[in-house]
Amino acid sequence: MPLYASPEPTERSGLLPVPSPKPEHPKEPKRITPLELPTHNKVLLLAGVWTATSLASLNMTMVATLMSSISASFGASNQSAWLGTSFLLATTAFTPLYGRLCNIMGRKWANLTALVLFGVGTTMCGFATSLEGLIVARFIAGIGGGGLGITSSVIAADLFSLRQRSLLQGISAVFNGAGTGLGGPFGGYMADRFGWRWAFLAQLPVFAISFALSVWNNKYYTPGKGASTWEMAKRVDWAGSATLLVAVLNLLLMLSFKYNSEKAWSSPEVIATLSLALAFAAIFVLTQLYVSPEPVLSRKLLRMRTPMIVGANNFLVAVCNFGVTFYFPVWFETVALKSAAEAGMHLLPNAVASSTGSLFAGWIMSRTGKYKTLSNIFGIVPTLAAVGISMMHSGTPEVWQWLSIVPLGFGNAVVFQTTLIALLASVGSSQVAVATGFAGLFRCIGQVCGVAFGAAIFQSLLFNQLEARISGPDAAEVIAQIRHDAKILPSLPPRIREEARQSYAYALRAVFIFW
Structure with missing residues (x-):
């Protein structure tokens, strides 16, 4: 037998060769990739981040039914629109930043930073002693609230494949829809029963649960984190x-x-x-x-056709969506003279329609892998809502009042889901976080424009209508009271109350028609 040949095995030979001993090296902790994260951790992590985004959505719509109570408390109804715009201002400026922060700080710490800021701002809202202080607190909450939406989308994109994400985004939208739909009724109920401050403070236990779930279950690693705090700070735009x-x-x-x-x-x-x-x-x-060096508006995405189309689409849809939903409960409080809680309940059909539309779009895309035709067809559906809402008056049937907003929620939800998947499909996996922030910036600018320009149209026309309809020696004082505190409408003398209702109806109809 040649010297280099292996000896013949015997019945006492081992079945597997014995490996030669290797030198000892200190073991590094294994880094878990997103797809390697255990299923139970994925489920609990998504439950934590989606609960937080649900609270962010709730805070956006909740203020619409709290404005009358808050403005009556501080005597500044004509400035109360800043309660909504300050939150949206912060989300507009800082939301796209979180796309970069997900790469710089890592998904976990970017998400927890947003959650802490949101919780601190919401707590400050509950203890605010002036309208100015409340507006500042809403701004701080908005810095975190916008980041929650971006970081949750990025985390979900990390954990699942592109086709799975389409259905996953639909499930995520159910949480957002729940927050959006419950915001109005919740805010109105808390304001009527316990006072508007408790609408903010009652959220704190849910914040704690969301924080705990996110901390304990976000255990996966993503590359790109800075080596030091200073290095990370230098990369922020x-x-x-x-x-x-x-x-x-x-x-x-x-x-x-x-x-x-x-x-x-x-x-x-x-x-x-x-x-x-x-x-x-x-x-x-x-x-x-x-x-x-790392701009919030990626220069690479600005040169690509699909991201720019998706950005423009998100802007226009957000303008329409927020311009209508922000003032929809106001119509019921000032024209139909409903309570804040009852006015907020009329946003529930929109939330149900939005959740249904998101699930429908996600299911269709997960089954077919197609999204373009779906977006084109359902993009025109919200027009039906704008027409139906603008035609409402004090004698409109109850069914119409409840269901007129349904096409808005369903159509916009389908468009948001399909365009997000189109965006993610057009970029590489390394650009997912930045692309999500890119679309979020356009969406947030649209939200601000929807509320801000809506407020400009509404306040201008309301003032002109009240001046034309109410006269007398104390007309200026009465007009100021009506503009500063919408809750006084039911207590006004019948003739002035009717003129005020018609003035509100005219101004709100113009807002709905414009969007």
Whole structure:
């Protein structure tokens, strides 16, 4: 037998060769990839992040039914729109930043940062002692609230394949829809029963549960984290977020000066804020194109056709969606003279329709893998809602009042789901977080524009109608009271109450028709 040949095996030979001993090395902890995360951890993690996004959605719609109670508490009804716009202002400026933070800090810490900010802001809302303090607290909550939506989408995208994500996004939308739908009734009920402050404070135990689930179950690793806090801080696009914040803030201030305070276009306040808005918008674009190392608006995505189409689509859908849903409960409080709780209940059909539309779109896409035709067909459905809502009056049948908003929720939900999947399918896996923030920026700008321009139209027309309809020696004082506190309408003398109702109806109809 040759010297190099293996000896013949015997019945006492081992079945497997004995490996040669290797030198000892200290063991590094195994890094779990998203797909390797155990199923129970995936389920509990998604439950935690989706619960948080549900609270964020609840806070967006809840304020619509709290505005009358809050404005009566502080005596500033004509400035109460800032309760909604301050939250949306923060989400607009900081939401796209979270797409980058998911890569810089890691998914877990980006999500927990958003959750903590949201919880702190909500707590401050419950203890606010002035309208200005409440607006600041809403702004802080908005910084976190916008990040919850982005980080939850990125985490879900990490854990499952693209086709699975389509159905998963539908399930996620059920949580969002639940928050959106329950926000109005919950806010109205808490305001009527316990006071508006408890609408914020009652959420804190749910925050704690969401935080615990996210901390204990987010155990997977994603590459790209900075080696140190300083390194991570250098990669954040602070210039982009700051310039976008200042641009949007000055746009809102200009609209407030012009339409809430009735300033002329030639007034220094209007000219200054409009000039600053345009200047900082231009600076924001320049920082994104030439300055920021990791801009919130990815230069790569700006050169791609699908992300730009999806961004424009998200902007327009958000403008329509928020412009209508923010003022829909106001119609029932001021025209139909319903309680805040009952007015908020009329948002429930929209939430049910939104959840159903998301699940429907997710199911169709998971079965067929197609999304373009679905988006094109259902993109025109919200028009039916706009027509139906704009035709409402005090004598409209109850069924119409309840169901007119259904096409809005269903159609917009289908469009949001299909465009998100189209966006994710058009980019590589390394760009998922940035692309999600990219679409979120356009959506948030649309939300701000929907509420802000809606408020401008509403306040301007309401003031003009009240001036034309109410006369007398104390007319100015009565008009100011009606604008500052909508809750006084039921207690007004019959003739003035009817004129005020008609004024509100006219202004709100214009908002619905415009969107």
